Amino acid sequence: MLDVIWLIPAFPLAGFLTILLFGRRLGDPVAGFLAAGAVLGSFVVSVGAYFDLLSLDEHDREHIETLFSWVPVSSLQVDMAFLADPLSLTMCLFVTGIAFLIHLFAIGYMHGDPKFSKFFLYLNLFVLSMTLLILGENLLVTFLGWEGVGTCSYFLISFWHHKDSAATAGKKAFVTNRIGDWGFMLAMFIGFEAVGSVSYGALNGAAEGGALSQNTATAIAALLFVGAVGKSAQFPLYLWLPDAMEGPTPVSALIHAATMVTAGVFLMTRMNPMLAAAAPEVSTVIAYVGAFTALFAATIAVAQTDIKKVLAYSTVSQLGYMFLAVGSGAFVAAIFHMVTHAFFKALMFLGSGSVIHGMHHEQDMRKMGALRKFMPITAFTFLIGWLAIAGVPPFAGFWSKDEILLFALVKSPVLYVIGLITAVLTAFYMTRQIIMVFFGEAKWTSHANAEEAAEGDEAHASTAHGEFKPHESPGIMLVPLVVLAGLSAVGGIIQLPSFGFIPDNWQHKLESWLHPVVEAGEAHITESGAYDNKELLALLAIACALIGIGVAVAIYAKHLAKPVEPEILADGWKYDSTVSAFMGGPGRKAFDAVAWFDKTVVDGAVNGVGKLVSGGAGELRKTQTGNVRNYAGIVGVGVVALLVWFVIGRGVL
Amino acid sequence: MMLAAIVPTTTYYLILAAVLFGIGATGLLVRRNPLVMFMCVELMLNAVNLTFVAFATRFGNIDGQTAVFFVMVVAAAEVVVGLGIIISILRRRPGATADDLAELRG
Numbered sequence: 001m002l003d004v005i006w007l008i009p010a011f012p013l014a015g016f017l018t019i020l021l022f023g024r025r026l027g028d029p030v031a032g033f034l035a036a037g038a039v040l041g042s043f044v045v046s047v048g049a050y051f052d053l054l055s056l057d058e059h060d061r062e063h064i065e066t067l068f069s070w071v072p073v074s075s076l077q078v079d080m081a082f083l084a085d086p087l088s089l090t091m092c093l094f095v096t097g098i099a100f101l102i103h104l105f106a107i108g109y110m111h112g113d114p115k116f117s118k119f120f121l122y123l124n125l126f127v128l129s130m131t132l133l134i135l136g137e138n139l140l141v142t143f144l145g146w147e148g149v150g151t152c153s154y155f156l157i158s159f160w161h162h163k164d165s166a167a168t169a170g171k172k173a174f175v176t177n178r179i180g181d182w183g184f185m186l187a188m189f190i191g192f193e194a195v196g197s198v199s200y201g202a203l204n205g206a207a208e209g210g211a212l213s214q215n216t217a218t219a220i221a222a223l224l225f226v227g228a229v230g231k232s233a234q235f236p237l238y239l240w241l242p243d244a245m246e247g248p249t250p251v252s253a254l255i256h257a258a259t260m261v262t263a264g265v266f267l268m269t270r271m272n273p274m275l276a277a278a279a280p281e282v283s284t285v286i287a288y289v290g291a292f293t294a295l296f297a298a299t300i301a302v303a304q305t306d307i308k309k310v311l312a313y314s315t316v317s318q319l320g321y322m323f324l325a326v327g328s329g330a331f332v333a334a335i336f337h338m339v340t341h342a343f344f345k346a347l348m349f350l351g352s353g354s355v356i357h358g359m360h361h362e363q364d365m366r367k368m369g370a371l372r373k374f375m376p377i378t379a380f381t382f383l384i385g386w387l388a389i390a391g392v393p394p395f396a397g398f399w400s401k402d403e404i405l406l407f408a409l410v411k412s413p414v415l416y417v418i419g420l421i422t423a424v425l426t427a428f429y430m431t432r433q434i435i436m437v438f439f440g441e442a443k444w445t446s447h448a449n450a451e452e453a454a455e456g457d458e459a460h461a462s463t464a465h466g467e468f469k470p471h472e473s474p475g476i477m478l479v480p481l482v483v484l485a486g487l488s489a490v491g492g493i494i495q496l497p498s499f500g501f502i503p504d505n506w507q508h509k510l511e512s513w514l515h516p517v518v519e520a521g522e523a524h525i526t527e528s529g530a531y532d533n534k535e536l537l538a539l540l541a542i543a544c545a546l547i548g549i550g551v552a553v554a555i556y557a558k559h560l561a562k563p564v565e566p567e568i569l570a571d572g573w574k575y576d577s578t579v580s581a582f583m584g585g586p587g588r589k590a591f592d593a594v595a596w597f598d599k600t601v602v603d604g605a606v607n608g609v610g611k612l613v614s615g616g617a618g619e620l621r622k623t624q625t626g627n628v629r630n631y632a633g634i635v636g637v638g639v640v641a642l643l644v645w646f647v648i649g650r651g652v653l
Numbered sequence: 654m655m656l657a658a659i660v661p662t663t664t665y666y667l668i669l670a671a672v673l674f675g676i677g678a679t680g681l682l683v684r685r686n687p688l689v690m691f692m693c694v695e696l697m698l699n700a701v702n703l704t705f706v707a708f709a710t711r712f713g714n715i716d717g718q719t720a721v722f723f724v725m726v727v728a729a730a731e732v733v734v735g736l737g738i739i740i741s742i743l744r745r746r747p748g749a750t751a752d753d754l755a756e757l758r759g
Contacts, residue, residue, distance in 0.1 A: 626758025628690070628751045632681050 001048030002063045005084045008049075008092055008135060011041035012127040019124060023117030029107050035120035036103035039127050043096040050089050061086055061516055064137055064201075071140065075196060081137035083200065087335070087517040090510075091134040091266055094339050095259045098346050099127050101480035102258075105350050106250035108477035109357055119159060119248065126152035130259050134266065138199035139188045142267070146184065146231065149260045150177050156255060157247040169243035176240040180230015180264075187223035190216065200270060207277040208520050214279060221278035224271055225286055228264025234323060235293040238316045239576045245308040249353030252308060257315045257349050258342035265322040265338055269331045272521030287327025287411055291418040294320030296573070298425035302432070303569035307352045307365050310433050313572075314389065315345055317422060321404050324415060329523025330407035332511045336495045337400035339510075343491045344388035344397055347484035351382035354473040354481065355437060359444065365433065370442040374470040377478050379438045381485035386434050388488040390427040391545040393538075396491030398545075402538050403497060409537065410525040420544050427548025435556040444468065499535055666707035674700035685750035687739045691732075698728050 015038030023031050053061050063084040071078040082088075103123060110119050129148025136142035150173075158170030192198050194216045195206045203220075206212045212220075228234070233241035244256045255261070268275065268286070275283060294317045301313035318341050325334035356363055358375050372379035388395035391402070401423060409416035445468070472478075495510035496502050515522075525531050554560045568574060625631075646652045677696035684690055702721045709717030742749060 621759030624757070624759030626755030628754070629682055629685070632678075636678060636682065 009131040012124045016124040019121040028116040031117035032107035039100045046092040082135040083137040102254040105480040156251040166246040169246040173240040183223040183226025204273040207273040217277035218279045232264030242312040253349030257345040276521040290323025294422045301429040303565040325404040328407040328411040331518040333403040340396035340400040344385040344488040348385040354378040358470045365436040372438040375472045381481040384485040399492030409530045424548040427545045431552030663711040670700045670703040
């Protein structure tokens with residue numbers, strides 16, 4: 001299957017083109033099944049390629065498939081080539097797998113939407129871009145995918161663009177991501193300048209072989225991190241992600257939780273030799289940005305009332321964990337957490353989608369409650385996701401979070417403490433959400449959302465006015481939930497730590513699989529004191545999770561204390577509004593000044609040259625009188641002048 | 654007897670050529686009738702031909718005379734085209750002067 005690795009992006013491309021041409025005729029739900037089938041094809045090819053790669057020797061597990069020469073410009077030679085190695089196939093497996101499940105879910109969720117086929121058009125385009133991003137053999141192919149997923153993200157956030165907020169959120173995501181793309185492009189340019197190639201093999205080879213100066217490597221790594229900060233919604237560029245929840249919920253699950261936002265982590269892992277060759281400060285900055293983002297977003301999530309906003313800030317926070325791992329040199333742990341997070345966060349987003357669907361497009365958690373009686377399967381699967389993200393063993397999130405914390409402790413105790421506090425907060429806000437949505441008393445009434453229903457799915461608007469009763473979602477939406485719940489429960493199995501009670505051949509599977517890719521950058525902590533006491537640390541992490549859960553239960557279920565949800569947390573520390581105010585006020589003036597400079601100085605110079613030429617030509621025109629005798633006279637004068645010059649000036653005669 | 658004493662030297666021919674060229678050039682600049690201006694151009698051409706022939710005789714070199722043949726052939730061709738143009742212009746606009754024909758001014 002390795003030779004046909006190009007089929008992975010080709011399937012969604014075919015799906016995209018088919019729906020583009022015949023989407024309207026196929027309609028609801030055929031277009032959805034077609035799109036899902038295309039992604040399933042990609043998944044099957046990924047699985048085949050995975051087994052092919054597995055059968056090879058560890059150090060031969062790298063296959064480059066060149067389709068054609070893409071940019072042949074003298075010394076810049078870029079191929080449209082795909083790289084199949086353990087890292088890209090790990091990504092492919094979970095991206096296409098989860099994308100397939102979310103496509104299935106979306107067939108149910110988007111049922112009755114007037115733009116049903118268009119939605120799947122964008123989803124297929126997204127999967128195409130994402131697989132290009134992952135499989136790209138060089139930075140340019142990855143960049144193509146990088147921009148592609150950004151564009152699809154924009155389309156899908158603004159999918160219901162008749163809502164002002166959705167249209168604005170789409171623009172915000174797009175513009176914010178521009179800042180990150182700037183970093184990505186500069187890194188690419190510097191890499192080409194220094195190495196003469198943008199392929200991963202050449203760049204990482206140069207970094208490993210010491211052919212790059214440390215300053216160059218630092219610049220490339222730091223600028224790539226700027227790109228990653230934008231795409232993966234880290235502080236200070238995270239503010240587009242919570243707004244991105246304006247998109248349909250399957251989009252939030254697929255793009256803004258499971259796959260696209262992890263592209264930054266993937267990029268840093270792919271370039272890990274560059275990070276290893278860069279100044280150590282870069283890694284430290286990454287670790288602290290990640291840790292700060294994790295804590296910062298977790299505090300905001302505590303006070304959100306929108307069911308999707310909680311998950312959005314939670315996603316930002318978990319991405320912070322991944323960057324904490326990357327900064328601590330724990331690339332395997334970062335990928336591990338990326339995979340488990342994709343399982344449980346996709347599960348919870350789809351679960352929230354199921355809730356929103358069942359509640360007729362109500363998203364306010366204060367108007368929910370007791371839903372477990374009405375949607376038992378959604379509730380049950382959501383609970384598994386909750387246990388996974390809260391860090392309760394043996395669910396997936398516990399293992400990956402624990403591994404990151406272990407590396408963080410070796411890097412710096414400060415990072416470890418921030419990570420632990422975040423873990424407590426994570427358990428707290430997720431428990432709060434569970435209780436508000438699925439337990440307690442029903443706070444919805446028969447007319448709770450007559451006005452909200454009108455702005456969402458038209459098909460449900462009519463039912464919302466009559467007797468209101470939440471309902472369980474159809475089977476096609478529940479199957480993905482059940483599968484993802486299973487994965488969230490046992491996902492930790494791919495990378496179990498070396499605890500005494502775990503059989504040897506079950507441990508560190510992902511690490512040995514990814515080893516050829518990350519060996520240059522991966523930190524080695526087996527000698528440290530933290531590693532020797534890792535069982536104790538795990539117990540500490542479990543205790544933190546239980547504290548968070550316990551406090552939330554005490555406050556929201558038992559009502560032992562009044563909930564503390566300060567205004568400032570609900571407003572996200574006023575960061576978003578401050579940025580908006582700044583951009584709208586002084587920022588706006590600065591942009592106006594730049595626009596003025598552009599108009600008068602830059603355009604002025606360009607237009608000035610044009611005016612000079614046309615003005616000069618206008619003057620010169622006047623010499624062409626059209627009068628023959630005039631010309632003859634000028635010729636005569638010229639001849640005389642030449643004669644004088646030859647005779648007197650040159651001394652002829 | 655006196656007449657026989659005057660043996661024309663090359664200088665005479667050159668002076669004559671210069672005078673002819675001057676007349677032609679002046680005519681070209683001051684006259685407005687296209688036909689007359691055309692004749693002036695011919696006059697200048699033949700003045701140059703005269704210098705060629707004079708120098709060819711003076712240096713006993715046939716190259717100058719060869720050049721004159723070429724000039725005469727080209728001049729004949731030029732007269733055909735030039736006269737054709739002038740006549741067709743005058744047919745369209747009888748009595749037009751060179752100054753009136755300024756359609757190509759910038």
